[in-house]
Amino acid sequence: MAQSASKNRNLARRRLIGGLGIAVALACAMIGAVCLLIILGFVIVQGAGALNRDFLTQLPHPVGVPGGGVGNGILGTFIILGIATAMAVPIGLLTGIYLSLFGRGPIPEALRFLSDVLSGVPSIAIGLFAYAVLVAPLKHFSAFSASFAFMMLMLPLLVRTSEQAIRSVPQTVREGALALGMSNFRATVRIVLPTARPAIITALLLAIARVIGETAPLLFTAFGSQFWETNPNNPMAVLALQVFTYAISPYPNWQAQAWAGALLLIGAVFVLSLGARLMLRRAMRGLEA
Amino acid sequence: MTTIATGELLATQDLSAYYGNRQAVAEVTIAFRRKAVSALIGPSGCGKTTLLRCLNRIHEINFEARVEGSVLLDGQDIYGGDVDPMAIRRRVGMVFQRPNPFPTLSILDNTVACAPKGLNRREKMEAAERALRSAALWDEVKDKLKTSPLRLSGGQQQRLCIARAVAAEPEVLLMDEPTASLDPIATAVIEELMSSLCKEFTIVAVTHNMQQAARVSSVTAFMLADETGIGRLIEVDDTAKLFTKPSDRRTEDYISGRFG
Numbered sequence: 001m002a003q004s005a006s007k008n009r010n011l012a013r014r015r016l017i018g019g020l021g022i023a024v025a026l027a028c029a030m031i032g033a034v035c036l037l038i039i040l041g042f043v044i045v046q047g048a049g050a051l052n053r054d055f056l057t058q059l060p061h062p063v064g065v066p067g068g069g070v071g072n073g074i075l076g077t078f079i080i081l082g083i084a085t086a087m088a089v090p091i092g093l094l095t096g097i098y099l100s101l102f103g104r105g106p107i108p109e110a111l112r113f114l115s116d117v118l119s120g121v122p123s124i125a126i127g128l129f130a131y132a133v134l135v136a137p138l139k140h141f142s143a144f145s146a147s148f149a150f151m152m153l154m155l156p157l158l159v160r161t162s163e164q165a166i167r168s169v170p171q172t173v174r175e176g177a178l179a180l181g182m183s184n185f186r187a188t189v190r191i192v193l194p195t196a197r198p199a200i201i202t203a204l205l206l207a208i209a210r211v212i213g214e215t216a217p218l219l220f221t222a223f224g225s226q227f228w229e230t231n232p233n234n235p236m237a238v239l240a241l242q243v244f245t246y247a248i249s250p251y252p253n254w255q256a257q258a259w260a261g262a263l264l265l266i267g268a269v270f271v272l273s274l275g276a277r278l279m280l281r282r283a284m285r286g287l288e289a
Numbered sequence: 290m291t292t293i294a295t296g297e298l299l300a301t302q303d304l305s306a307y308y309g310n311r312q313a314v315a316e317v318t319i320a321f322r323r324k325a326v327s328a329l330i331g332p333s334g335c336g337k338t339t340l341l342r343c344l345n346r347i348h349e350i351n352f353e354a355r356v357e358g359s360v361l362l363d364g365q366d367i368y369g370g371d372v373d374p375m376a377i378r379r380r381v382g383m384v385f386q387r388p389n390p391f392p393t394l395s396i397l398d399n400t401v402a403c404a405p406k407g408l409n410r411r412e413k414m415e416a417a418e419r420a421l422r423s424a425a426l427w428d429e430v431k432d433k434l435k436t437s438p439l440r441l442s443g444g445q446q447q448r449l450c451i452a453r454a455v456a457a458e459p460e461v462l463l464m465d466e467p468t469a470s471l472d473p474i475a476t477a478v479i480e481e482l483m484s485s486l487c488k489e490f491t492i493v494a495v496t497h498n499m500q501q502a503a504r505v506s507s508v509t510a511f512m513l514a515d516e517t518g519i520g521r522l523i524e525v526d527d528t529a530k531l532f533t534k535p536s537d538r539r540t541e542d543y544i545s546g547r548f549g
Contacts (some may be wrong), residue, residue, distance in 0.1 A: 180454070
């Protein structure tokens with residue numbers, strides 16, 4: 001009897017602790033979610049008013065002239081991200097393939113370590129590096145130097161996730177290809193990589209989402225521009241940069257536009273993340289079989 | 290070192306296989322009968338799958354895996370210094386324990402994934418039909434060649450893998466417990482297929498299942514791990530003889546279920 005009573009007491013205590021744990025975890029999750037919703041709501045309230053067609057399609061107007069937009073910044077964001085992606089994808093993917101094929105030994109370990117370090121380097125330091133190698137020697141700001149900085153920011157994410165994506169393809173699939181007499185590289189490119197493709201695209205979308213709102217490295221690379229600039233060798237307007245400039249300006253018109261720009265950026269990240277989730281779901285389905 | 294006088298297509302000589310420092314198979318010398326099914330039987334961990342994987346050099350794709358001794362394919366040592374493992378794997382096809390069709394390729398593209406190069410569209414189609422027919426799968430998939438292989442049943446997927454191996458026009462077919470993940474009906478289909486394929490190919494099949502070895506093979510090899518866990522070849526003989534009058538006491542214990 002005494003034993004069973006102590007057993008019951010023990011059980012009650014364990015239930016209590018378990019319940020408390022769940023409550024604390026839930027509260028923490030709520031705090032995070034609520035913070036996010038507040039930020040989102042705030043940006044929508046402040047920015048939605050200035051968000052209209054002119055804002056998306058027009059050049060910035062000079063101070064004091066109402067209206068105007070960030071059309072050139074949106075275009076510049078696309079150009080700079082496009083160039084950065086075009087450089088980061090082949091390098092990141094091939095490095096990921098290399099790491100997944102020849103994963104052991106000092107060189108791959110060093111690569112992984114460096115890639116982890118690179119992912120922890122503050123973006124402003126990356127921007128400074130781009131400034132030192134591509135802006136200072138050429139004596140002018142350029143969109144390309146911003147793309148270069150973005151590429152450095154995207155690389156670690158692409159390298160590690162593409163390695164993981166390739167590794168997550170069942171070994172039996174790879175063996176099947178090798179057993180047919182395919183070379184290691186061909187088996188990877190023709191059979192393994194397509195199987196891993198949804199996961200790799202997910203990684204790419206997340207990498208783009210990661211850099212689309214980066215502002216610090218743009219300050220001394222893309223620099224900004226008042227015109228429709230499409231030459232990557234020239235300074236170029238970028239949305240994130242315009243948000244920064246407008247937000248710290250003393251003009252209410254510009255401040256409202258900064259909020260609208262921030263809303264655009266959040267919207268872009270939202271869409272990219274959603275796309276990444278959808279791709280990931282496809283990837284999981286593909287691997288189940 | 291004993292030299293085996295053999296006119297057989299595939300044979301091993303003093304073959305040992307290692308994973309790093311651990312030896313998995315020791316000194317196996319065996320010749321596989323041409324255009325017949327040879328079965329490798331033995332309890333789990335006796336090295337039969339490792340032995341099989343040495344025969345097309347797929348063993349060595351594992352990190353730190355290595356091989357000593359030789360495997361003779363038509364008299365040539367496939368572990369010779371100037372031999373390209375990819376060329377060997379084209380001559381020695383393999384079917385795995387679990388069906389492993391390429392998930393992103395269609396049924397058709399799976400079949401001809403490694404068909405001989407330089408075929409035009411029509412020749413490819415013919416090669417695919419021939420391979421799928423010889424894998425007894427054509428009638429079931431001929432209307433959905435462009436669809437994903439993942440929609441097929443497990444047994445159909447396994448036959449697709451057999452078709453894929455056959456389409457590469459190998460001389461030898463290795464089968465690593467090809468029915469281990471299949472139900473009895475699908476198993477019967479595959480066994481029947483093995484009996485018909487051995488008219489064209491030299492087949493070496495690993496199986497857990499003694500009845501299966503008795504049903505499909507003409508030669509059976511029995512392997513057993515010694516007390517240090519190293520797999521050794523105990524006995525190889527005509528299947529009928531091995532299952533009725535085994536010459537080794539350990540073989541008799543195993544096939545009569547008195548295995549400790």
